[in-house]
Amino acid sequence: MAFMRKYLLPILGLFLAYYFYSAKEEFRPEMLQGKKVIVTGASRGIGEEMAYQLAKMGAHVVLTARSKETLQKVVSHCLELGAASAHYFAGTMEDMAFAEQFIVKAGKLMGGIDMLILNHITSTSLNIFKDDIHHVRRSMEVNFLSYVVMTVAAMPMLKQSNGSLVVVSSTAGKIATPLLASYSASKFALDGFFSSIRTEYSLTNINVSITLCVLGLINTETAMKAISGIIDKDPAPKDECALAIIKGGALRQKEVYYDKSPWIALLLGNPGRQILEFLSVYSYNMDKFVNK
Numbered sequence: 001m002a003f004m005r006k007y008l009l010p011i012l013g014l015f016l017a018y019y020f021y022s023a024k025e026e027f028r029p030e031m032l033q034g035k036k037v038i039v040t041g042a043s044r045g046i047g048e049e050m051a052y053q054l055a056k057m058g059a060h061v062v063l064t065a066r067s068k069e070t071l072q073k074v075v076s077h078c079l080e081l082g083a084a085s086a087h088y089f090a091g092t093m094e095d096m097a098f099a100e101q102f103i104v105k106a107g108k109l110m111g112g113i114d115m116l117i118l119n120h121i122t123s124t125s126l127n128i129f130k131d132d133i134h135h136v137r138r139s140m141e142v143n144f145l146s147y148v149v150m151t152v153a154a155m156p157m158l159k160q161s162n163g164s165l166v167v168v169s170s171t172a173g174k175i176a177t178p179l180l181a182s183y184s185a186s187k188f189a190l191d192g193f194f195s196s197i198r199t200e201y202s203l204t205n206i207n208v209s210i211t212l213c214v215l216g217l218i219n220t221e222t223a224m225k226a227i228s229g230i231i232d233k234d235p236a237p238k239d240e241c242a243l244a245i246i247k248g249g250a251l252r253q254k255e256v257y258y259d260k261s262p263w264i265a266l267l268l269g270n271p272g273r274q275i276l277e278f279l280s281v282y283s284y285n286m287d288k289f290v291n292k
């Protein structure tokens with residue numbers, strides 16, 4: 001009890017004060033005006049919606065996915081909506097050389113990067129896991145490894161612009177999700193990796209924000225088809241979801257929760273994890289790693 005009173009309560013108090021009183025800036029669409037933004041998986045679904053929202057806000061966009069024809073249409077529509085500029089490079093994120101080159105080319109084209117939105121995933125159907133090692137590997141490569149490769153390629157430009165990295169994940173990257181084991185594993189990997197490097201950035205004064213977006217079920221065509229006859233649940237709208245992701249990135253939030261139910265954010269906020277992460281930082285001496 002004495003320990004509780006002496007350490008735990010003051011720490012909890014500090015933590016809660018920090019949590020609730022840290023100044024919350026308001027989002028304004030002008031924040032994206034003229035910004036240089038990359039969106040992956042932008043040929044359909046949430047990625048396509050994000051491209052349109054960014055276009056309306058007057059951003060420069062460079063998009064990617066595999067299907068050239070679809071990207072061409074999305075780019076034309078972005079220009080109609082008022083994008084400062086809109087381009088695409090088509091290719092597969094199974095190919096790490098493409099992932100890297102895409103970022104280099106997009107950066108050159110726009111003369112820098114302010115925001116990198118990593119959103120694509122390899123196609124996945126709901127199934128009991130038996131022995132499809134191939135799909136586990138493909139999920140890890142496309143949904144996780146290519147995100148790391150692109151982050152590495154973009155980091156010099158993001159550092160230069162004090163930019164933002166936005167990683168699109170899922171509730172399946174926070175809780176056990178039957179029928180989606182490989183997908184879930186790749187989304188958990190994003191949390192482990194990007195939350196860890198976010199802490200490294202903060203300890204070594206690198207001013208690039210990392211926003212992990214935890215999405216519930218969204219009404220994209222792919223998702224609706226995948227769950228049909230298996231999961232009976234109300235989806236949230238993809239346009240509102242796209243806006244929530246962009247807002248979170250622009251406001252440099254650590255995490256964005258977007259789901260039909262407001263309970264998700266509350267329950268997955270995980271104060272235990274946050275307190276432990278907050279405290280563990282004090283046991284590190286980072287002198288060796290700063291400015292290297």
Ligand SMILES: NC(=O)c1ccc[n+]([C@@H]2O[C@H](COP(=O)([O-])OP(=O)(O)OC[C@H]3O[C@@H](n4cnc5c(N)ncnc54)[C@H](OP(=O)(O)O)[C@@H]3O)[C@@H](O)[C@H]2O)c1
Binds near residue numbers: 042043064093168171
């Ligand atoms: N929809 C949901 O219910 C939901 C829920 C939670 C999280 N999320 C997350 O939200 C993000 C977007 O989901 P979504 O529902 O919008 O997906 P989607 O509609 O299926 O779109 C996926 C995008 O990724 C691209 N893609 C697929 N395979 C690719 C590959 N090998 N290389 C490069 N690009 C590839 C697709 O274009 P091409 O086929 O032309 O390549 C498409 O543009 C994902 O990160 C997903 O995990 C979605």
Ligand SMILES: *[C@@H]1O[C@H](CO)[C@@H](O)[C@H](O)[C@H]1NC(C)=O
Binds near residue numbers: 161162
């Ligand atoms: C990035 O942030 C640093 C420190 O706040 C500031 O000095 C610099 O001007 C900023 N650069 C840009 C491009 O905003």
Ligand SMILES: *[C@@H]1O[C@H](CO)[C@@H](O)[C@H](O)[C@H]1NC(C)=O
Binds near residue numbers: 161162
């Ligand atoms: C980091 O960059 C953002 C965006 O440019 C800026 O608002 C903020 O002041 C910078 N923070 C630090 C500590 O330099």
